[in-house]
Each structure stands twice: as C-alpha cells, then as structure tokens.
Amino acid sequence: MRKFTTRLTGLAALAVGVLLVSAPVISNGAAAERGRDGHVSIIYWQAPSILNPYLSGGTKDLEAASMILEPLARFDASGNLTPWLAVSVPTVANGGVSADLRTVTWKLREGLLWSDGSPVTAADVVFTAEYCRDPAGGCAQLAKFDDVTKVEALDDLTVKITFGVPKPYPYGPFVAATSPILQKAQFAACKGARAPECTEANFGPVGTGPFRVTEFRPNDVISLEANPNYRDPAKPAFATVTFKGGGDAAAAGRAVLATGEFDYAWNLQLAPEVLKGMQAAGKGTTVSSFGTLVERLVVNMTDPSPERGEARSTRAHPHPFLSDRAVRKALSMAIDRRLLVEIGYGQAGRPTCNVVPAPGIYASKANDDCLRQDIEGAKRLLDQAGWRPGADGVRQKDGVRLSILYQTSTNAVRQDFQALIKQWWSEIGVETELRNIDASVFFGGDPGSPDTYQKFFADIEMYANNFEGADPEPYLASWRCGNEPRPATQWQGENMPRYCSEAYDRLIAEMAMTGDISERARLAKAMNDLLVQDYALIPLVHRGRVSAHARSLGGVRLNTWDSEIWNIADWHRAR
C-alpha cells in the first residue's frame, strides 16, 4: 500500500513536472501559431483588376499581388534593398556581381515551397524572365529586363543574369513588387499571346507569399487565406484577409477611422482637415511616408505656338520667352511652396526644390533657397533682364508678352495650385491662362490627341512623377538630349521640357559607368542641381503617402519604396 502511494505521489509529481515544463511551451506555441489572430480587412479605394503584376502596371494590382507573389529582393521601409526569396543581395563586394558589371548571380533560399507544396527552383525564376520578355505578351514590367541578354539556372537554387552592357545597378529583374517570381508550372502555357487567356492563373497565382487567394472578384474584392506552406511557420498571424476595392478615398478613410469596419485603408488623398475630423473618432490612426514623388512644373523650352505647324513644341524653335533663364527663375521665385503644401497636402506633403528628393544620399541641399517666396526679387530679376510692364501690367520685351498657357490634369488639388500660382505670377507681371485636361487623355500618350503631356502644346505643365525603387539613374537619364517627344518618335519620350545640355548628357554617361554608390550619389546630386538651377523643372511639393490603420492592428510599417503592404506577414492584432 505504502509502495503504491509513493508510486502515486511519484506519478503525480511527474505529471506536475510535465505540466510545468510543457505549460510554457504550449502557451508559446499558441502565441506563435499561424492564423492565430483571425481576420484582417483591407480597403483600397481603387479595386484590383488582376493579380499578375506583369499584365498590369497599376499600383492597386501590384500591391494586392504582393501578398501572394514575392521577388528575390525588395526595398524595406527606409528604401534599403533587402533579400527576400534570395539568401543575400549580390554585390561586387560579395562576388554576386561580376567585376565587369555584366552579370549578377542570385541564390535562392533553401527549402522554399510554393503555396501548392511544390519546391521553388531557379527554373521558376528563369521562366519568369521568359514570360515577361515574350514580345507578344505586352508585359508591363518589360523595362525591368532592359539590356538583359540571358537568364539561366546554374543549379536548382542559383540564377545568373547576363546583361549586354555593364549595369552598375543590376537590381531591375526580380526586385520589388513590380517583378516577382511566377510559378513555371502554372504559367507555362500562358506565354506571349496566350497571356490573356489564362484568367484562372491571372486571378489566382500560386505564390510564395504569406497568403493565397480563395476567391478573386475583379474590380471588387479578394478573399485570401494564410498560405499553409509559408516559410515561417509562425506567420502570418492572420488566418484570412478580405481585400475590398472601390469607392473613394473619403469612404475608405471613414471605414477605418470613423466606423472601424476595416483595419487598413490605402493612400488617403484627402484634405488635411478631413482626415483630422475622421481621426477624432479614435478608432484608427494615420501613417505617412515619403518616397520620391514630386509634383513639379515642367517648362517648355521650345515654341508651342500653332504657327509652327509640324515643328510645334520641338527643338527646331526655342521658346520665345521661356528660353530666357531669368524668366524661368522668376516664375520659380514667385511661388510660395509652403502655402501650396498647407492647402493641398498637409501631412502628405513637404515643400521641395529638388526633382530627386530622396533617398537621403541622393538628396541635394544646394537648392533650398527656393523654399522662400520672393516676389520682389522676381520682379527685380525680370526688370534687369529687360522685361518691362506694359500698359496692361503684363511684362514684355521686343513685342513678346509674358503670357503663359499653363496646363495640368483635372484634379481638385491641381486646380487649386493653378489658381494660386496664376495669382502669384500676375503679381510679377506674367499673364497666365489655365487649362485642365482629363487625366486619361493627358497621360494617355495618344499621338493623335493634341492634349497629351508628351505633346506639351502649352508653355508650362504640371504633374507628379517619381522613380521606382531607390536608384535614380534611369529617371535622371530621361532628360537626355534627344529623348524628347517629337513627331519622329510618334511623340514618345520622357524629356518633357525638351531640355538639352551637353554637361548634363556627360553626367548621364558617367553615371552609366559608375558602380560606386557614393560616387553615384555625387553624380545624381549634380544632375539634379543642373536641372533645377536651369529651371527646366520647377519642383513644388515632395508628396508622401498617407494611409490609415485601426488601432488594434499592429506591425504596420508603411513603405513607399515597394508595395505598401510589403510586411503583411508581420501584421498582427495588438492586444
């Protein structure tokens, strides 16, 4: 009997011991379990149409797809390149990029699985390149593969990309949300002209990301669930996602900040006081972040007058008065950028004098004088240059009047800006006629339309532009002499101001041969300074992104360099 009791006590002690030891393990297990936080709902006021980033360049589609498809490397919230499906980012220093800058070798992580359970191999990466480079496919990310001559698999996990020219910045292919890896097995029959026929694959790609699609309703809503084969067994914290699209920014903001129906709302381009009012409900909070988007005035250096006929807005005829740097500078000096930010963007903007405002190493500090409005200085400058006010108050010289046609796309904030700038310019004796054009026409690039921003049949135009990722080289190279839209190129080209400077072109050529990052930064700043000190471009506002999330949603790190929801695997319910 006694023996039995001892045994019993021993057993009980053992049991307690097991419990004590295992208890923390169990609770840890529960805390780190995939799908533990249930459901998260996201609203984008532009609804995704397709989940294949190669068939759509639209931000809404890219970002929705970024929950499912992943690249080899991507930019983190501060714009640094971070390995994602790859083990590391190849550089010259670690031997991943060859010394002649013509090849780059990526190594995939081991043990990666697609959401259907099959292994991810280098063949998938090679296939992705073939898919996009097929000329009949109309791939929206084709520019990522510029100068690529060959993509080959060295072994199951190693991919080598060869470029036809030295690429000091080889991070175009397979980097960021714009260029993720597709599964070969799923898309093999969808290349080229067959791309649009693969509706099922385009609506539900098999990916490596934290979620997989359960239902896709184009231009409406996506339902997703946690990917059972995601590489981190503890992530994602959410079991299911609803990704709703449609409506407008105000409704999306309201659904997160005022009613709490949704957890995350994307890109709330709303008047500052509207956002403040919504936030008063205390249900959510706004987050903002700045990328490289700059709202700018583009100055037409060529004569847009209709009398020029075929040669209208081409370099054949310089602009009658905007070819005078003093006039361009005076136009810039008359603008109060701080007021523009306050009225148009609030938290989502800051005044800038640079076309390359970020990342930090590329941002020039040489132009900050323009942040202060100087109407008197502008008047003096015009006086000195010989532009004297006429009877109607408009300055003129040799029969040329300072009368400007100023165009932009139809958009409430842009029309406010136009009205303000017109007022400031009239104060310095410049007459302004305003014009706004529907965005789908203005940015449409139809060579038959006279109203596109490429044709630029106006003196000044305003829009915003940015560069992708964190390397400004292709962006700065767009202002190369000869890259201007003109009849011979069917009005294609990116050098809108028709800017032409030998010094600038030399810097472009130099940057194309420079691999060292600090040297590249110096060149980028020099080019930025040339552009803005020549007043071919007049930067106005560095525009950021404002999004909102519910107070109960943790882990959000807004990223303007890559997909905004790049780290959705880390999102969780804050307790």
Add this chain to the structure above:
Amino acid sequence: MPVYTVRRVLVAVPTLLLISLILFLLLDLAPGDPTAQLPLTIPPEVKENIRRALGLGEAIHVRYLLWLKQFFVNEPLHLLSQLTGLDLGGDRLRVISWQTRSPVVDLVIERMPQTLWVVGLSYVVGIAIGLPVGIVSARHQYGWFDQLGTFVSMVGFSVPTFFSGVLLIVVFSVELGWFPSIYDTTHRVTGWDSLLFQLRQMAMPVTVLALYNAAQISRFMRASALDNLTLDYVRTARAKGLSERKVIFVHVLRNAVGPVVTVVALGVPGIFGGAIITEQIFKVNGLGQLLITSIQASDLPTVQTLTFVFAILIVAFNLLADLLLGILDPRIRYD
C-alpha cells in the same frame, strides 16, 4: 399580335447592329488610352507594346468585325457549351476585358446578383410605394396626404443620391452604427442571421434608390389617375351607385395603369445599368461600378459590351412595354 411581334423583333436586328456600330465608333474615336492609368515610371515603349498586345494595332473595321464575331458567335457558343456540357467550340476567344484580361461576360454575370439585389429590390420597393401613393393622392387631390406625397416626391426627385447616400452613411453608420457603410459582396445568405445582415447592408442603398423610384412612379400614377377621375365613365359609375372602392380599383385603376406600366417597363433596363453613383457610394460594386471603372480605365471591350447589352435590354423592354399595353388595353390592336 404574333405577326406584329415577329415584325418588331425583325426590325430590332438591324437597329441593334446600327447601335453596335455607333457605340463602337463613338467609344473608339473618343480620346482615352488603356495605358493612361499606368504609373509614369513605365516607359512609353513598354506602353506601346501593351497596346499592341491588346490588339490596338489593328485597323478599326477589323476590330469591329472581330468584336461582332466574338459577341454574336463566340459568346453564345460558349454559353451553349456551358449549358449543355457539349464542346461546341467553346474555347474560341471571347470578348476579353483589357483591364482584367478575363471574359467580359463572366464579369457581367458575376456583378449581376448584387445589382439585382440592391437596384432591383429598390425598384420593386419603389413601385410598391409609388403606385398606392399615386392613387390615394389622386383620389384626395390637394388633401393633406397629396401635399405630403408631393413634398416627399419633390425631395426624392431633387436631392441627388450622392448627397442623400452620404447623409445616410454619416447618420446611420458613423453616428448610430446601425448599418455597415461598405457593402460586402462576398456575403452569402445561409440562415436567419446572415439574412438579417444582408438586409442591414442593403437597407441604406435600397432606401436611397427606392425614394427616387417611388417619387417618379407616384407622380406618374397620380397624373394618370387624375386624368381618368374627371372622365365621364367615372361619373357614370358613381351615378350607378358603385362603391368608391369599386370605382377606383376596377374602373379607374385599369385605365390609369396603362401609361404607368410603360414607364415601369422602360425603367427595368435601368436596373441592369446599375446605379453608378449609389453603387460607388455604398461600394456595392455591381454593374454600374463595373461600367464606371471600365470607362475610367478606357477598357473599351468592357464598355462596348456593357453598353451594347443595355441597348439590347432597352430595345427588348420597349417591345415588351408595347405588348403589355396591348394586353392590358384591349382597344389597342396592332395588327
């Protein structure tokens, strides 16, 4: 009547073809570009390549004939294959949306339920309110009920849905929290609870649209009933000593409802057109939202197909309205 019907249907064929040509040309020649919404970071050569892949390189008459073939041959064949399970060439290329790269008809079918639920129901509710209100208003012209009805219809007519919709959201979603401000299109009715949720999420959009529909229909009904109430046959009926109920519901209503039926029937295609603004405000994402997003994205195949489907519906319901009138009013004989 059958001869008349056949003749009308035959006339409808060239009409629809002409409509399709006009629609195609109008949309195609209008400014706009499917790559306009893409970020400026995508270079022009790539955009040109995308346009070519979409088939924009072809001449306009080639594209029109291709669209005709896709819409009138490939789509019906596909539908037949789906229905019968036989292979009737169902793998031919269908009308493909540029935005989603998927068949337009599938998009339309997917959008149909929420549009019919919300816009259709609001139409039914509008009729159910409008008809009795119109009759009672006419019976007691300038009475308090008529004055109230007139006032409410004026409000329903003149307050735009983008105002009344947002007003309802602010009051009932933001302040009171009774109804969701965003419509959940993935919601499925499986039991009482989910039905209740469906009713709650439909409440505001249906109210907004039903107010407008009821306003319109009640005015028509009132006017039509008033026209009849002063006629001799009503006086005769009353002189014979018929009850007021019998006078109104048997004699007046039968005669007065004719023009209203026409109006109601002609309004039905509008249901399928969706309610662009209301759908957008409540995020119902039905056919109206599909149309507006396609227009914004210059997704020509979708816009062409949708507008053409509307054209078919309008022609069909015109015919239906005429036939219905013939049945309701035996004096009208077409043959």
